[in-house]
Amino acid sequence: MSPQATTSQTVGPFFxxxxxxxxxxxxxxxxxxxxxxxxxxxxLDGDGAPVPDxxxxxxxxxxxxxxxxxxxxxxxxxxxxxxxxxxxATDNEGRFCFRTIKPGPVPGPSGSTQAPHLVxxxxxxxxxKRLVTRIYxxxxxxxxxxxxxxxxxxxxxxxxxxxxxxANSGSLRWDIILQGPQETVFFDF
Numbered sequence: 001m002s003p004q005a006t007t008s009q010t011v012g013p014f015f016x017x018x019x020x021x022x023x024x025x026x027x028x029x030x031x032x033x034x035x036x037x038x039x040x041x042x043x044l045d046g047d048g049a050p051v052p053d054x055x056x057x058x059x060x061x062x063x064x065x066x067x068x069x070x071x072x073x074x075x076x077x078x079x080x081x082x083x084x085x086x087x088x089a090t091d092n093e094g095r096f097c098f099r100t101i102k103p104g105p106v107p108g109p110s111g112s113t114q115a116p117h118l119v120x121x122x123x124x125x126x127x128x129k130r131l132v133t134r135i136y137x138x139x140x141x142x143x144x145x146x147x148x149x150x151x152x153x154x155x156x157x158x159x160x161x162x163x164x165x166x167a168n169s170g171s172l173r174w175d176i177i178l179q180g181p182q183e184t185v186f187f188d189f
Contacts, residue, residue, distance in 0.1 A: 025088045027060070027100035029081030034063030034101030038171045039135070039162065042094040043122065044073045046179030050094025054124035056176070057087045058098055058135075060117075065104030074107070102137060115142035115149065122176060131186045135174050136161045152185050159184045 011055065018083060039058075043051040060068045061084065066076040068084035076159040088096045100118075108114040136143055138161055143149050149157060159182065162174040176184050 009055075017076065019187050023088055024083060024086045025098055027058075027083045027086045028062075032062070032081045032101060033104075033169055037100055037102050037176060038099045038168075039100065040171065041096055041174040041176060043096070043124070043176045044094055044178065046177075046183075050090070050092070051135075052090055052092045052094055052179070054090045054094070054096075054122055054176075055087060056090065056096045057085070057121040057123070058100075059085055059119040060100065060123075061103040061106045063101050063104050065106045065116075067106070070184070079161050079163050105142055110147075112147045113142070115140050115146040118144075120176070131176075131178075133176070133184055133186050134160050137172070138162060138164045148187075150177075156185050 002030040028036075043056070045051055059067075059075045061072075062079065062082050064076045066072055066074050066078060068078060071122055082101070086098050086100065088098065090096050103116045103118065105113045105116055117137075118135040120133045120135055122133070134148065136146070136149065143157075143161075149160065152160065159177070162172040165173060178184070
């Protein structure tokens with residue numbers, strides 16, 4: 001047995017090798033209905049240093065609350081210009097950016113309704129499992145009844161809500177903080 005670690009025994013920054021061709025930062029074409037948003041943020045470690053080699057994935061419903069997935073059997077129209085899925089790698093400063101539309105509310109557990117949100121996965125060196133979280137939208141009254149958001153302690157919910165840029169309509173800011181007192185809430189799936 002060799003004392004040297006193999007790739008199956010380590011987690012490394014291999015994402016650019018196989019993922020670049022799968023990157024997608026724009027989830028909707030111009031003709032897709034919905035409020036246009038630009039979501040920008042950074043991935044930061046517990047000391048506030050940028051993570052330059054993370055991969056961020058988002059999954060979302062369209063503006064009517066329908067997912068572009070065969071298991072979503074809601075009787076709502078679909079649009080060929082909407083992907084519902086995006087993936088980008090962070091740059092050297094830990095930055096990422098997606099251009100999409102604001103999703104509509106979606107069905108939740110036990111007949112409830114979930115507030116508009118994006119599901120986020122974070123992949124990076126040192127993680128054996130992806131981190132899963134959500135992004136909610138500022139000023140959305142539906143969050144008060146969202147069954148998933150209500151599972152989070154009230155003082156921690158702010159880590160899941162993007163901030164609007166008052167100088168730039170449709171621009172949202174949301175940072176992923178991996179550890180520490182401002183750590184983003186992550187869900188166990």
